[in-house]
Amino acid sequence: MTSLNEQTMKQSILFLLIFISILSEGRTIRVGPTHEIKQIKPALSLSSQGDTIIVEAGLYQEGNIVISQSIVFLGEGMPIIDGEKKYEVLSIKANDVVVSGFTIQHSGVATMDDPGGIKVYYSNHVTIIDNYLYDNFFGIYMQCCKNCLIKNNKIVSLGKEEQMIGNGIHCWKSDSMLIIANNISGHRDGIYFEFVTHSVIWRNISTYNIRYGLHFMFSNDDSYFTNLFRGNGAGVAVMFTSRVIMINNTFEENWGDAAYGLLLKEISDSYIYGNHFVKNTSGIYMEGTNRIYISMNVLQSNGWGMKIQASCMDNTITNNNFVSNTFDISTNGSLVLNTFNENYWDKYEGYDLNRDQTGDIPYHPLSLFSVIIEKNPPAMLLYRSSMVMLLDKSEKVLPSLTPDNFIDHKPRMHALPL
Amino acid sequence: MISIINARKQFSKLQVLDDVSIEFQRGECVALIGPNGCGKTTLIKSILGMVIPDSGEIHFQGKAVLNDETYRKQIGYMPQIGRYPQNMTIGQVIEMICDIRKPNQPLDEELLFEFDLRKLYHKKMSTLSGGTTQKVSATLAFLFNPDVLILDEPTAGLDPISAEILKAKIIREKSNGKLIIITSHILSELDDLITALIYMQDGKILFHKTMETIRQESGEQRISKALAQILQKQALR
Amino acid sequence: MNRIIKFILLDIVKNKVVLLYTILLAAFSWSAFGLEDNSTKGVLTLLNIILLTVPLVAILFATIYIYNSAEFIELLLGQPIKRSKIWCALFLSLCFSLLFAFLIGAGIPILIYAPNDVGLMMLILGSFITVIFVSIAFLSAIATRDKAKGIGISMMLWLYFALLFDGLILFLTFQFSEYPIEKMMIGVSMLSPIDMARIMILLKLDVSAMMGYTGAVFKEFFGTVLGTIVSIAILFLWMWIPFFWSLFKFKHKDL
Numbered sequence: 001m002t003s004l005n006e007q008t009m010k011q012s013i014l015f016l017l018i019f020i021s022i023l024s025e026g027r028t029i030r031v032g033p034t035h036e037i038k039q040i041k042p043a044l045s046l047s048s049q050g051d052t053i054i055v056e057a058g059l060y061q062e063g064n065i066v067i068s069q070s071i072v073f074l075g076e077g078m079p080i081i082d083g084e085k086k087y088e089v090l091s092i093k094a095n096d097v098v099v100s101g102f103t104i105q106h107s108g109v110a111t112m113d114d115p116g117g118i119k120v121y122y123s124n125h126v127t128i129i130d131n132y133l134y135d136n137f138f139g140i141y142m143q144c145c146k147n148c149l150i151k152n153n154k155i156v157s158l159g160k161e162e163q164m165i166g167n168g169i170h171c172w173k174s175d176s177m178l179i180i181a182n183n184i185s186g187h188r189d190g191i192y193f194e195f196v197t198h199s200v201i202w203r204n205i206s207t208y209n210i211r212y213g214l215h216f217m218f219s220n221d222d223s224y225f226t227n228l229f230r231g232n233g234a235g236v237a238v239m240f241t242s243r244v245i246m247i248n249n250t251f252e253e254n255w256g257d258a259a260y261g262l263l264l265k266e267i268s269d270s271y272i273y274g275n276h277f278v279k280n281t282s283g284i285y286m287e288g289t290n291r292i293y294i295s296m297n298v299l300q301s302n303g304w305g306m307k308i309q310a311s312c313m314d315n316t317i318t319n320n321n322f323v324s325n326t327f328d329i330s331t332n333g334s335l336v337l338n339t340f341n342e343n344y345w346d347k348y349e350g351y352d353l354n355r356d357q358t359g360d361i362p363y364h365p366l367s368l369f370s371v372i373i374e375k376n377p378p379a380m381l382l383y384r385s386s387m388v389m390l391l392d393k394s395e396k397v398l399p400s401l402t403p404d405n406f407i408d409h410k411p412r413m414h415a416l417p418l
Numbered sequence: 419m420i421s422i423i424n425a426r427k428q429f430s431k432l433q434v435l436d437d438v439s440i441e442f443q444r445g446e447c448v449a450l451i452g453p454n455g456c457g458k459t460t461l462i463k464s465i466l467g468m469v470i471p472d473s474g475e476i477h478f479q480g481k482a483v484l485n486d487e488t489y490r491k492q493i494g495y496m497p498q499i500g501r502y503p504q505n506m507t508i509g510q511v512i513e514m515i516c517d518i519r520k521p522n523q524p525l526d527e528e529l530l531f532e533f534d535l536r537k538l539y540h541k542k543m544s545t546l547s548g549g550t551t552q553k554v555s556a557t558l559a560f561l562f563n564p565d566v567l568i569l570d571e572p573t574a575g576l577d578p579i580s581a582e583i584l585k586a587k588i589i590r591e592k593s594n595g596k597l598i599i600i601t602s603h604i605l606s607e608l609d610d611l612i613t614a615l616i617y618m619q620d621g622k623i624l625f626h627k628t629m630e631t632i633r634q635e636s637g638e639q640r641i642s643k644a645l646a647q648i649l650q651k652q653a654l655r
Numbered sequence: 656m657n658r659i660i661k662f663i664l665l666d667i668v669k670n671k672v673v674l675l676y677t678i679l680l681a682a683f684s685w686s687a688f689g690l691e692d693n694s695t696k697g698v699l700t701l702l703n704i705i706l707l708t709v710p711l712v713a714i715l716f717a718t719i720y721i722y723n724s725a726e727f728i729e730l731l732l733g734q735p736i737k738r739s740k741i742w743c744a745l746f747l748s749l750c751f752s753l754l755f756a757f758l759i760g761a762g763i764p765i766l767i768y769a770p771n772d773v774g775l776m777m778l779i780l781g782s783f784i785t786v787i788f789v790s791i792a793f794l795s796a797i798a799t800r801d802k803a804k805g806i807g808i809s810m811m812l813w814l815y816f817a818l819l820f821d822g823l824i825l826f827l828t829f830q831f832s833e834y835p836i837e838k839m840m841i842g843v844s845m846l847s848p849i850d851m852a853r854i855m856i857l858l859k860l861d862v863s864a865m866m867g868y869t870g871a872v873f874k875e876f877f878g879t880v881l882g883t884i885v886s887i888a889i890l891f892l893w894m895w896i897p898f899f900w901s902l903f904k905f906k907h908k909d910l
Contacts, residue, residue, distance in 0.1 A: 257868045324696065372825070379828045380869040381840045384699065385853060386707055387821035429909075468732050469909040490735035497733070501726035505669060511730075517658050518734055 010130065010152075014074075014100065032056030032076075040065055040081070047071050055079045055102070066091045067099075075101030078132060083107040088115035089136065092126055100129045107136035114166060116141035117155075120148065128153060138166035139187060145174045150182060157186040159210050162233075167192040168209065171199070179204060189215040190232065197221050204228075212237045212263075213251075216244065224249060235260040235280060244270040252278040260285040261302065267292070274418065277302060283325070286312045295319045298418050304330050304370070313337045321415045322346065326383070327370040334403045340365065344412040349396075352413045363411035366402045368395035419444045419566065419597050420465060425474035427460055427621075434460045435471060436621035444565070447588070447598040449608050451645075452618035458601045459498060461618070462568055465599075466495055491519065494564035498571045498601075500555035502543040508554055509539035512561070521562050529557045532583045548575040556584055566597045573607060585611065605642040615641070617649075624652070656740045659731070663748035666727075667720070673756050676712050680760025683708070688768040695860060698769050698777065702856055705761060705781050706849050710788040711813050717749050717792030718809040722802040732910055742905045746793060746898055753785050773859045780852040780890075787848045787893045788813070793901040797908065820847045837872040848893045851886060 029051060031043045041062050043053050049069050057077030064087040067073060071094075080103040083089040089104045097120075104117040117136030120126050124146040131153045133139045139155035142148060150169060159165030168184035169191045171177055177199040183206075184190040190206030193199070194217045201224035206213035213229030216222065216238040223245040229236050235254035238244055244267060251261035261280035262272075268290040275297045277283035283302040284294070288311040297320045299305040305325040306317070310333025318341040322328045328345055342358065343365075350359035369388050372379050382388045395402060420442040427435035434457040442448060450458045463469040464476060467483050467490065475482055478489040502511055516525070530536065533553040543551070552575050559567060569588070573581040588611055592598055602608055615632060617624040625648070627635075636644040667673055683704045688697035724745060731741050761781060765774045795808040824843060828836065844850045858870075858877050876882040 257871055376828050376832045377869045378832075378837050378840050379825055381828070381844055381850070381854065381873070382821050382824060384703065384857060385821045385850065386703060387818045387825070389703065390818070427909075463910070466733055468729075470907060487735050487737045490733070493733075495733040497729075501729050503666065503724070503727045503730070505666065514658075514662050515730075515734060517662075518731070518736060 007130070011101070026050035026052060028052045028054060030054050030056065032079075033058050044069075044071075063087045064091060065089065066093060067097055068093045070094050070096040072098040073100070073102075074098070075103075075131075078103045080105060083115070083117075083136070085109065088113075088119055090118045092118065092120040092123055095124045095126070097123065098127045098129070099131065100127070101131065103132045103134065104136065105134040107138070109137045109164070111163070114138055114141060114170075116166070116170070119143065120145050124148070127151075132156075136166075138170050139168040139184065140170070141166075142169075142171040142174050142177065144172065145177070147176045148174070149178045149180070151178070151180040153182045155182060155184040155187065159186050159188060162188055162210050165210065167215075168206070171196045174199070178202070185209060189213075190229070191215070193217065193219040193222065195219060200224070202226060205230075207231050209233065213254075215239075216241050220244075223247070228252075229254070229261075231255075232259075234258060235263060237263040237265070238267050238270075239263070239265040241267045242269050246270070246272045246275060248274045250276045250278070251280060251283070252276070254280040256281060263287075264289045264292070272297060276300070276418075277305075282307045285309075286315070288312065290314055292316070293318075296416065296418060297321070298323070299328075300324060303327070307331070308338060309333070310335055315339070316341070318342050319416060320344070321418055322365070323415065327367060327373070329365040329406070330370040330374050331366060331403075331406070332374050336403050336406045340406075340408040342410045342412055343408055344415045345408065346415070348411045348413075350411065357413050358410040359413055363408045364396060364399055364402060364404075364406060365408060366406045367392045368401055371402055419479060421477045422461070422465070423475045423477070425461075425464060425471040425476065427457075427464065427469060427471045433621045435464065435474075438474070438618075438621070438623055440616065440623065440626060442566075442597055442599065444597050445592075445595045446614055447592045447600070447612045448614045448616060449612040449641075450599060450601040450616050450618065451603075451605065452624070456618040457621040458618055459570060462495075462570055462599065462601065465568065466490065466493065491562075492565040494559035494562060494567045496552075496555045496559035496567075496569045496572055498574070499548075500551045502551070502554070504544040505542060507540050507542050508535060508546070511543065511554065512539075512558065515558055515561070519562055523563055526560050526563045529553075529560050529583070529587055532587075533557060533580060549577055549580065552576050553580060556587075560587060560591070564596075566599070567591060568599045570601050571603065572600060573602070573604065581607070605645065606640070609639075609641055612641075615645075617645070656744050659736070659741065659744035660748045660751075663724075663727075663745060664752060667748060667752045670720075672716055673752050676716070676753070677756040677760040680708070680757060681764065684761045684764035688764055694769045695773075698765075698773055698856075698860065701761070701765070702777065702853065705777065706784070706853055707817055709757060709781055709784050710817060710849060713753050713785045713788035714792045714795075714809045714813050715806070716753065717789040718796050718806055719802075720749060721745065721793065721796040722805060729910055738906050739902060742793075742902050746789065749789050749792075750786050753789060754782055757781055757785050773856065776856055776859045780856060783890045783894065784848060784852055787890065787897075790894050790896075790898040790901075794897040797901040797904045816847050816849050820850065824850075837869050838876075840869075841873065841876050845886070845889050848890060851889065855886060 029043045029047055031037050031040055031053060037043045039062055040055060040060050047053055052072040054074045054076055057079050059080045059082060061082045061084055081089050083106045085106045086108045089107045107117050108115040116138035117133040118128055119141040122144045126148045128140055129151045133153060133155045135157055140150055155168045157165060165188045167189040168187040169179060171193050173195040175197050177196060179201045181203045185208045187209050188211050190209045190213045191201060192215045196219040199222045203226050205228045207230040209232045211233050213232035214236045218240050220242045226248045228250045231253045236251060254261055259281045261277040261283045264286045266288040270292045272294045273296050277299045279301045282304040283299040283306055285307045287309045290313045292315045294317045300323040302325045305322045305328040308331050315338040321344045323346045345363050345365055348359055348363045350361040353360055368391050422438055422440045425435050425438045452458055460469055464471050483489055535553060535557060572584055588598060612629060614628045616626045632644050636647040638644040638647060684701055687700040691697040691700055728741055762778050765777055791812055792809055795812060796805050798808060799805050844854055854873060855877055858874055877886060
């Protein structure tokens, strides 16, 4: 009910804005079965800069619809625009376009020209809001855009194979994008960024996509906050990127052979703060990452809390909670150039005689068995066997095989309230 | 009644039964004697099926005893050293054996009364003296009125009075026409019991003769003397 | 045979070791569930306790008990009873009593705290382990007349299955780390009932997904109906082969 009310409120505000705009300039063209103009394309050809087109409920199958003027394009009662599995449904090739309130479905399927439910070409200040995109190859495709807002869209597809489906929200060579409160599932990547800068991803829910919930490539200076990524084929990947800020996101239930809560590859100078990593094969996987600050995160019930490859340098991991992971940390090398400090490890068995809330003896988060598994995965057969527990215990007492500088000098006695 | 045919048994290198063949008849009372380790106990145990001969056969009333346990219903066995579950009482042991054997004829409780074991029913086997344990063994051997009695050193460890009680019992059972096989070191007490004598040495039967022949051959009435004479003769030969 | 079982069971009950074992298991189980904040962690903690103590107690108690029953066996052998009956009765009563102790001691807390398929699996596999190690105890007890030697053999066998075998597996995985040996490892794991039980329970706990590719291979086998049937069949073999071997030896033993 609330969402409906919210929806109507938002719509009424929008209408108010439109009303004001109508007063100032432009006309309103209504499209619908009961109106003179029964189809969208004639309305578009009638319209000019600053006009508003309101489409009433109904099914519109008109092939590829192209918006090439700055107009407000509104749906009333979620009219359905159908691409009949042949066409790109809605193409936007103008600045300052608003698209809102449509159901856009069944775009064509092709791998050459990447048809989308909504595809925006070289445009600025485009707003795509409150739409339902169903069974499209790409959901919303932004190509070389700037200052666009993509908000409150529900993007659902039924992809089964990675090659046969596009991304939910795909941004390429764009800048200053706002991606807010969208709900994406069933695509290849939920949200895909390539060469996208200065953008914000906020309050999106990206679940059960075939590959990544969120995928960053060569996209610097972006932030994402308070998103939920659940059950995606391989979790979230941030690659070949600098200066990314990741705060208060939840990464959960990314199970599988090569699934990660968060996959970091060749990234630097970034900030991971206050996120939850729960029930992933690997909570965070780091490869070639430098100068990342990881703090106030919860890593819980993962197979591996963090996998830090030897190619990582100068990362700081501090004030995190590591709780009931099979392995808290694993690494493939013996050189450790990262700092661990003041984390809470539920496997820590030390004591705190001076009552300063940090353990008096340092903690070695790297268990011998995790080192063995890293080199020799079939040894997983021995997981939780008595012999392995014995090995781990003796290694804890007398570290000989695990790198001895892999150490948290001030492990917390109690979990941080996160 | 019991026939042993070419029985052989070897324990590691020791040949304890070396081609032994014997025939036991109903109504006989046979003494099995010989030096220590001559194979007496092994022979007895093979009759009972506790030791399985390497070769040869043992028949009980014409039937091979291997893989058949029912014939043991007709045997009462009194071991040399009776070993019993240590934490059971006399009463429980007797009760258990009764329970397992399910006798369909009245029990022969003569020895039970004569040894006065009822008084000791609540005593644990672990607390019993060697003699009392022997009394329990003897009682169990006779309890089910078996046709065959196999007694391994029956009087060893018994006090003279109890030994006499047991001897009297053996004589009574002999007169009832039962087959009795006794091993003993004390030859004197066999004098008025036995009808035949088997002498074993190194797993072989040196001789098997009835008392009548022995007495005739040696001219001695007492077994010990007769035996000494016979052994001497054999040594000379 | 029932009568013999009755007598042996009564004797075992008088023995108090089984009672102590029940209390021990109960204490372990209640504390495992009580100290851990969720039942899955409790099950995992209990898993290790069970996989160590149950085989140890089963094999040691059974071995010692068989040696201590020498007199009893001797007494019965003079009676009209089949040898196999005596041996089977001894086996069955030891299994009964230890199973009973396990199901009371560990079963009740498991059913209260983890009344799901994992708990059930644990009970079933714990029972299998109990019987298997009693069975192995019979084999080591018949192997030698010397009680000290027999107990030594039992201890070694326990040590082997509980620890050394895993060491061997670890060694093997390193030796053949160049090859895709995951499937082979399934076969190897069947050589130790403790390992099989552990893997089957871990897969039920769904930590398998954490195990990456290896876990997926195991799940592919143990997770299927065929895999379950095969593994149960293997466990049955583990139960019967040592015991039948010992029965054969007992039938031909001189006492």
